[in-house]
Amino acid sequence: MVPDGLVLLTSLAFVAGVIALARREALAKEHGHALLALSEATGETVTVSLPGEDEAVTIDYVQSPSLVQSVARIGRPSVPHATAVGKVLLAHLGTLPTGTLRSFTERTITDRETLETEVALARERGYARARGEREPDLNAVAAPI
Numbered sequence: 001m002v003p004d005g006l007v008l009l010t011s012l013a014f015v016a017g018v019i020a021l022a023r024r025e026a027l028a029k030e031h032g033h034a035l036l037a038l039s040e041a042t043g044e045t046v047t048v049s050l051p052g053e054d055e056a057v058t059i060d061y062v063q064s065p066s067l068v069q070s071v072a073r074i075g076r077p078s079v080p081h082a083t084a085v086g087k088v089l090l091a092h093l094g095t096l097p098t099g100t101l102r103s104f105t106e107r108t109i110t111d112r113e114t115l116e117t118e119v120a121l122a123r124e125r126g127y128a129r130a131r132g133e134r135e136p137d138l139n140a141v142a143a144p145i
């Protein structure tokens with residue numbers, strides 16, 4: 001026999017999942033044409049992300065038509081201190097991560113003061129950059145929409 005509270009929790013989780021999926025589909029439909037146009041104009045992979053609990057999460061993307069391309073995945077989190085999307089999140093919605101800043105490559109920002117400067121710069125100029133900080137040879141630019 002399943003306790004009533006567990007059934008309620010499961011039902012609430014299901015409803016939350018349905019709402020999240022509907023939100024994602026609505027946003028994807030709303031931004032889909034812009035993603036495609038930006039990908040065609042730049043020849044690059046273009047993603048849309050939403051703030052998650054501690055990181056931004058990819059909700060939609062258009063893959064680059066190039067032979068060499070960045071691979072995007074729906075649901076992939078963006079590490080706040082090592083990605084352009086993560087820095088935009090920090091600049092406009094978040095607080096700097098606590099604890100040690102994990103290094104993913106030799107270019108990952110692991111110094112808190114350097115990250116504070118980078119986040120302030122992203123807020124000031126309206127976009128953030130990441131140059132080989134999460135993955136070598138992967139460069140990105142992100143802006144809030």
